[in-house]
Amino acid sequence: MTARGRAVGRRGGVTAAAIACGAALALFLFWPLSESLRGAFLDGNGRFTLAYIGGVFRDPIYRAGLANALGIAFGATLVANVVGIGTALLLDRCQFVGRRLLGALVPLPLMVPPFVGAVGIKQILGQAGALNAVLIRAGLLDAAHPIDWLRAGRFAVVVLLTALHLYPVVFLNVQAALASVNVETEEAAAGLGARGLRLFRKVTLPAILPSVFGSTSIILIWGLTELGVPLVCDFQRVTSVQIFAGLKDIGRNPLVYALVVLLLVATVALYAATRLLIGRNHGAAAVKGARRRQPRRLSVAGQVAAAGALGLVVGAAALPNLAVVLLALARDWYATVLPVGLTLDHVRLAIGHEMVIPSIGNSLRYVTLSTLLDLLLGGTIAFLVVRTRSRFSALLDAGAMLPLAIPGLVMAFGYLAVSREGRPLSFLNPIVDPTALLVVAYAVRRLPFVVRSAAAGLAQISVTLEEAAASLGAGPLRTLGRVTVPLLAPHLLAGGVFAFALSMLEVSDSLLLAQRQAAFPITKAIYELFQSLGEGRALAAALGLWAMLFLIAAIACARSLLGRKLGGFFRL
């Protein structure tokens, strides 16, 4: 084949891939989304209206909800940035006892299964919780007047818990950025007299700023749509909770769908603002071959202070995980610091439960297939984004990131709507078998992580390698198979592991789309147990413990492949 022929073939292949990706996003993202949101624009007679959107702005409760959601998002982002950047700097710059162990524990808050994490928080902060028990035992609190932590200063508690849940996103990003900061630049600045804060402000901060912006936008969006923490704290006047409650309303409430549209617009605006702010070259921030700074060994007092500060942050953020472990093993845990009596009964009962083992098998099946789909779709989109840089690929990129901004319940209702009997996707009807629809739903929700991972990897693979292969006569497919994919493999694999792990914890789609008990995935099984009276929560904690161990191992796999570049998943 001539060079011209190869170029034409490559263009044709790229066009076909772009069309295929666009069609996949249109079919499995935009269409279900539009089905779900059409209620925001149709009046009682099926005619178009903007009255509901206007209704949201006229309603003081919804206005207050939006204000609170923004407050939580910005507050949590501020706290998470301070904690995340501080933690990353401490671990990067200082050598102290327990540094490796504490560093490994930082991502823990991201791995606690939802609902179960909520029980963990209540077990610690509840009126008959462990924290009050500690204070009473230490004589700092009157047993007759325990503190209601989840009620006292509820807004602050929600901000703090959200920040502690999400600060690892900042940490991983900044850690990755610090790994690529060339120490010689800092040494040169130091040689010119820059020290301490001035050195940080003038040299280090600019180098890590794109990563900070990237993670900031992720946390802003995550915080804006966060449902779990405000629900645990029974904080009703927040947009995400208002949507959740509205969707569960017996009566009609079209304003809820209008609220979803507004939330979507807000998150897309945040995303667009971030892209404008940080540009599109953040993926290439790593500088290969740069000399890395060696951490400075601290004095004994410094080591104690550093380990103490980091231990406090990591410990506070990992409390829900710890509580889940103890709850799974507790015979009774009520108004005491630690459980009274330990038992393996809950673990035994959970393993023997007829819902549990099938749910693990089901989840592994759904999630494996969805991850493969993610790798194919996400890898292709990333390739188009990084290598072609057309307007359409930019649109694909934005579309692929959109699932980050859409509440899961909204997408789940959309999937149900497009797969009903008589609709074009009725062959995916979850009543017959939810596998296909759950695979698609999981894949769409976790697509952003694979796209970001693959895009970061591609940005670091010099295009000259592909051009060299082409100049030696390799066709586009051969170049892709022999050069690009092998070089990209660690990023794809790590992105796949991450998508796999997060899909295991996907809640909304699982709750609504898996309706047959035999087809329950693990999150639906946890939810069912969690809702059960009696030992239900302990069994849910036992299953949650398994899920947590699974996720820890999965993240360890991802870390072993990517090391400090793990933060690449959390960049826009």
Add this chain to the structure above:
Amino acid sequence: MISRWVAFAALLAIVAVPFAVRPRGAPPVVDERGGGESERLVIVTPHQEPVRFEFGRAFREWMAARGRRVEIDWRTPGGTVEIARYLASEYTASFRQHWTGALRRPWSARIAAGFMTPPPANAPPALPGDEVAAARQVFLDSDVGCGLDVFFGGGSVEHTRHARAGRLVDAGLVGTRPDLFGPEAIPQQLGGQALWDKQGRWMGACIASFGMCFNRDTLGRLGLPIPSSWAAMADPRLHDQVAIADPSKSGSVGKSFETIIQAEMAQAGVVEGWARAMRLIRRIGGNARYFTDSAAKVALDVSAGDAAIGTCIDFYGRFERETLTAIGHPERVGYVAPRGETALDADPISLLRGAPHRELAVTFIAFVLSDEGQKLWAFRRGAPGGPQRYTLARLPMAPRLYGDEFADARADLGENPFNAGDRLDYHEAWTAPLFGAIAFVVRTMCVDTEPELKAAYRALAQAGFPPAATAAFDDLTLVDHATVSGPIARALRSVDPLAEAAWSRRLVEHHRALYRRVAALARAGR
């Protein structure tokens, strides 16, 4: 490299361990999609896993003794709200296909909105050519289904709504099984509350009553006695300690608020009773810790000490007490049904239109209503004929199971709904037409305005209930009986959702302003 292999080995080990250490004798991993020679029954239910487990197991065994192998395919899309939405959307899709496919007639938004909507009681006869009326009649005459056989659980309000929509059909048991239905067996009414539909479209499988669960430690700490009436939850010392389920999220919870209103109406008449109930609900709302969408959360939080008291369906309270008894702490949590103030509700089972396994579905319904099924609700686990793994502790529908001969086998139910002294007689005409409006009013008066309401009630209590502030707090403008049964109820029936939204905003704005005024008056000592 070694650490990489260790990480992957750990991942594989974690996946493999549950399968490897699964106890012998654990139930097999069954795919209930069929296969083999099993017959399949598809049941949609909001019932929790213990109910599904016990009835699934017992029915399998019961049928096996009759030479039939049966598997139950449980469908659990969520609570009653999700099930209602799910059934409505599935029947719409199926009927649309029938209408446009088999009948080749054009579909419209009006048909979609109207074919499952019964006309109002006083509506004039439909005009010839009215496409909506024609579609409704075709639907009611059809065997259009959605692949489900039985709807099990959810409260009589929900089942009545589905029956009126046409999604439920006569199971053929009411007229043919005098051993199950009639004065000698399950009466049609108990204390004014229907226990089964006269047209046979739904039948109560067990009885639910409503009461309060409470944490003795927390009540003791606050210096409060064991509650004996709904009014106990209005005590200002319970600020932030009352767990309440949101009536706009569940028909059963709505029923418990209806019970509070009926109790006041029984004492003071319809209009004054309504006013007294609204003031009581406002005070209880002023103490609310939250209004949750999950009825089970109330019992769990009270049990964990996160709330002192909460409104609760009877079996949640009893089930939680059973659990604590098993670990040696029966004293921690109690449940009380306020004597003479609590009404009953049937927790029904019904046959869905177009059930693909109709004969098996009817057999299951008959089994649930038989002595064998009723014992599963009432007996302790391990008692002969009772449940094997879970004590369900629910009130059976069959009166004979309350007899002394079953006293040893029965769980501690604590009440006999057939004993007239324990219950409040239900008067359908008083509140049933306002059922949706009650939930709407509670939502706008208490749930959506929770922070302002609580601040006002707190200020009121701290100021010692000064007269002007208390009078303002008790003002029922916009939520008096005439307004709620008139314009508000009409807005809720309107086809235009904006009419409801407009009332919602009006009530919320009114109450927020009212509560702020109350707080200001109270702080001023007026």
